Amino acid sequence: MASFNSIIVENIIESIDVGLMVISDEGKIIFLNSAACGILNLDIKKHLGFGWGELFITDATSNAEFNQVILDVISEQKAGLKHIVPYTTKDSECPKKLSITSSYLTENNKIVGLVFLFEDVTEMHNAQEREKKILSRNAELQKERIEGLDSLSQAVAHQVLNPTTVIGGMTNLLSRKLPQADPLQRELEIISEEAMKLEGLVAAVKTYSNIPKPYPVEVSTVELFEQALNNANLILDRIGERIEMKLNCAVERITVGKKLFEAAIVELLLNASNFTPEKITDVQVEIEKIKQTIQIKMIDHGMGIESHVMSHVLDPFFSTKAKGVGMGLSRVKKIVFEHQGILNIESEGSGQGTTVTIELPCPDADCCLANNQH
Structure with a gap:
């Protein structure tokens, strides 16, 4: 029965698309599933039993963030946290984005190993970055449109205000010079009303363009x-x-x-x-x-x-x-x-x-x- 249970667990672990790696308390890789090999570009037959340090820490700069996460778990017991870090394989120049979650493997309340879950979130990360760029560009376009409208509003207000004021003033002057019963009074009244509408429009435009x-x-x-x-x-x-x-x-x-x-x-x-x-x-x-x-x-x-x-x-x-x-x-x-x-x-x-x-x-x-x- 125990053998049957181990077969079930082994098949389930092999079927998931999340990478699983277990490191012993001596620093050696004691378990890898196929997903971890695919994500980290490892060979289960070749790399099982390797010390993780000699496998991953090849120089001071390669996958530094990835290695730091594992070091923090080992040295500072920072397990249970989720990290998003870049990871570059030897056969690729473009880094992946990996999600790393860590925990401890215990036996009789004693830590006997470290468990790491790896998930390739490159596509999701890239999609989020594209969305951020689109939103940022849309915000820039909106800002440019508003600034352009501000400039137009100020120009219109400046160019329209003076002639509108002159039209209104001259209309009122003519109205006072003519007899009240003169038929032209009605036409002058219409001109005055329309001039006032233009003044209202100019005032509204100025208010808009002067929003602080x-x-x-x-x-x-x-x-x-x-x-x-x-x-x-x-x-x-x-x-x-x-x-x-x-x-x-x-x-x-x-x-x-x-x-x-x-x-x-x-x-x-x-x-x-x-x-x-x-x-x-x-x-x-x-x-x-x-x-x-x-x-x-x-x-x-x-x-x-x-x-x-x-x-x-x-x-x-x-x-x-x-x-x-x-x-x-x-x-x-x-x-x-x-x-x-x-x-x-x-x-x-x-x-x-x-x-x-x-x-x-x-x-x-x-x-x-x-x-x-x-």
């Missing part, structure tokens, strides 16, 4: 959102409207540029009110930590966004309002981007409400990862 870099500080999350709600309602009081916010906050403190981020929340609250027919707008806010991210969801039950419009809502100068400039959500997007965050807007369609999601990197990523295993 945030200086993040740690603030109370609840207080920040309550202050944003208060500021939004001060604006809405002038037209007899109001926002009621239900806040579910699982993040006590948040690190942001306080005034800047607060302005973004105010803009989102006002946007929710603008697209809610009722005088009172209900907005639900959910804030929680998910892994290494602080997620903020703002949900309204207003008019929603139709699918053909959704892809344009964050574009500068896009607006579905007759008197809108279309820079509000663009400002929010830029503020979130300056906080290294992501802004996403979703809606099931007309009449289905809108969900705005902001994802911010947690300033204490290790803490988030340890305490929020979602």
Whole structure:
């Protein structure tokens, strides 16, 4: 029966694609499976019984990190840890990436050997590196696009402001010189109104291009959102409207540029009110930590966004309002981007409400990862 059990164990060990190597307390390799031979480029018949040092430590630089892991386990008893290290075989110039996990082989509470598990994670590592490069490049492109838009905005604001001011001023001057009953008064009034629209557009563009870099500080999350709600309602009081916010906050403190981020929340609250027919707008806010991210969801039950419009809502100068400039959500997007965050807007369609999601990197990523295993 014992022989049969050993056959089962031997077959299972040989069938797995994780390399297994056992080193005796004398430093000799006493077990290798086929996967370990393939990963480490060893020959089980040739290398079984070798001292691991004479096999792997051939000079001071070859596979130094790999050798250091084994040395640490032997000399400092650093078993049970997982390491990712490069490993170069003699017949290859390109190093692999190996995952090494170690433990002790014991008998009667005495350490009689060391067990090492090896896994070739080269493809996974390369895929992660490619993804990092793509994300980094996308971030660079986004930054270049925003900087380009800033330059364009400043140029447009500068070139348009002066003639717009002149048009408005001259129109008002002509209007005062003509009798009130003159038929041209109506045409001058239209010109004046359109000049004022241009001035509003220029002001919005200047505000966008002058958004400063945030200086993040740690603030109370609840207080920040309550202050944003208060500021939004001060604006809405002038037209007899109001926002009621239900806040579910699982993040006590948040690190942001306080005034800047607060302005973004105010803009989102006002946007929710603008697209809610009722005088009172209900907005639900959910804030929680998910892994290494602080997620903020703002949900309204207003008019929603139709699918053909959704892809344009964050574009500068896009607006579905007759008197809108279309820079509000663009400002929010830029503020979130300056906080290294992501802004996403979703809606099931007309009449289905809108969900705005902001994802911010947690300033204490290790803490988030340890305490929020979602």
